[in-house]
Amino acid sequence: MRICIFGSGAIGGYMGVRLHQGGADVSLVARGAHLQAMRENGVKLITDEGEDVVHPKCSADPAELGPQDYVIIALKAHSVTGAIPSILPLLGPDTAIVTAVNGIPYWYFHKHGGEYEGRVVESVDPGGRQWAEFGPQRAIGCVVYPATEVVEPGVIKHVYGDKFSLGEPDGSSSDRVMKLSEALTAGGLRAPVLDKIRDEIWLKLWGNLCFNPISALTHATLDVITSDPETRAVARAMMMEAKEIGDRLGVHFRVDVERRINGAGAVGAHKTSMLQDLERDRPMEIDPLLTVVQEMGRMVGVPTPTIDVVLALVKQRGEIAGCYTRTRQPEPAQPAVAAQ
Ligand SMILES: NC(=O)C1=CN([C@@H]2O[C@H](COP(=O)(O)OP(=O)(O)OC[C@H]3O[C@@H](n4cnc5c(N)ncnc54)[C@H](OP(=O)(O)O)[C@@H]3O)[C@@H](O)[C@H]2O)C=CC1
Ligand SMILES: CC(C)(CO)C(=O)C(=O)O
Structure with a gap:
């Protein structure tokens, strides 16, 4: 072989x-x-x-x-x-x-x-x-x-x-x-x-989707992201959007969101690969871990407001650091408040 x-x-x-x-x-x-x-x-x-x-x-x-x-x-x-x-x-x-x-x-x-x-x-x-x-x-x-x-x-x-x-x-x-x-x-x-390998792909992606960009934006390790109630809430919101997309695609998440977050926290004071790439001036895996979930959200008709915000921020962070190049034009901004 x-x-x-x-x-x-x-x-x-x-x-x-x-x-x-x-x-x-x-x-x-x-x-x-x-x-x-x-x-x-x-x-x-x-x-x-x-x-x-x-x-x-x-x-x-x-x-x-x-x-x-x-x-x-x-x-x-x-x-x-x-x-x-x-x-x-x-x-x-x-x-x-x-x-x-x-x-x-x-x-x-x-x-x-x-x-x-x-x-x-x-x-x-x-x-x-x-x-x-x-x-x-x-x-x-x-x-x-x-x-x-x-x-x-x-x-x-x-x-x-x-x-x-x-x-x-x-x-x-x-x-x-x-x-x-x-x-x-x-x-x-x-x-x-x-x-059902796709279920497992999503379970792994569930963590990468949120912990990796949050760490690249904050420089925090997994234990810090998951124990700070506010960054934990950002991670949870991104994961819930992803879960809705996965659900529409027939994915079964075998653990719930809190358990998945706790599992990542248990890894301890570990820097995610995206943070390591940023610190070493290496290309960041932004499109395969985040843009892809946004794309699939559009495909199945699930809005991804929190993912959109974090994605916009981490893309800009990556670009400024020279670790990310956009392959697609940014989407036009949506007004935050409807015109009176
Ligand atoms: N490392 C980890 O702990 C984990 C990684 N993963 C995933 O596994 C995948 C691989 O990651 P990882 O091993 O960390 O990445 P690395 O960058 O360490 O490994 C990729 C290797 O491929 C080399 N390479 C790139 N392009 C070519 C080419 N055209 N010809 C020959 N060699 C090439 C790179 O060289 P060069 O350095 O010169 O670019 C590098 O040595 C990623 O998707 C990552 O997210 C998943 C879980 C954990
Ligand atoms: C450590 C972990 C699980 C964070 O999501 C990871 O897979 C990564 O760093 O890419």
Whole structure:
């Protein structure tokens, strides 16, 4: 079984180390100093238990790796469309694409059923290029729960978690998803195969949607956001808008909003990835985590007043910091009070 991880940074590198340790034939696509360090010294993973160094094949050139059984895309979600030409050489007729990214994936409405079947989600897949060039039929969903960090080139620090939930868009226990789960499990990860992966995507997105931008705007950690009654209320309002959208799309939220907020608070004094990106002058995942929910709200006819406000603020914050570029024109302002 040939597995290539495209975008072997914090999450992709962690998956790569564990898959290699589990005996999979895994190769890592990366770039820059991180790639050079992994090639020269191997990939180092630091955990509470100690350090592991492994030596999988690492490359900048997917064409030299050729077609794979699985391509795990572990890029930041906003980088996927730009990477399409580099990913294509990894695809044979039966290659599966595993979307190990936060937010709504490009294939979301494939095998969804109902009136939205086959819809492209513009905020994550501008112009529907991923849908057209990868094809939705290749997709296996993946929800990333662990937190990891590239602390220096070639070195990945594990912060918490080991679960990568998997699921076919049609909910089936296909051969390909079961084999992938086995490969991840052999490496010591948890990889349950779910029949309703979209429910889990929303559960993760529920937190990212609010905690990430609030942290980028306030520079607060998760424990502070969730214990301050006022920022907690902002988070709750955003989550309730998202829940209404999810409900209209047939999503089942298996925990209630207070429990979800408490779960994030229990992570402690942790900076969200969006805050970390802002502090490091790196592009922020705003469209895949927020704009997408606004877009889906428009799609199903649910107003998103709190999301709209936070989104406007965090986009401007990102732009001023040079960490975000708008792909779409801002919507015209609505008068706050009707004209007398
Ligand atoms: N890190 C975490 O704890 C968590 C992350 N996630 C999600 O997982 C996904 C991946 O995040 P994360 O691992 O943190 O991101 P990283 O930025 O650490 O990893 C992505 C890697 O891909 C590389 N890359 C980007 N474009 C290309 C390209 N065209 N060719 C080769 N390499 C490329 C990047 O290089 P460069 O640095 O040069 O841009 C980087 O090394 C995101 O959607 C994130 O939200 C989810 C849960 C937790
Ligand atoms: C820590 C957490 C759960 C915050 O929503 C996260 O996923 C992120 O930082 O992107």
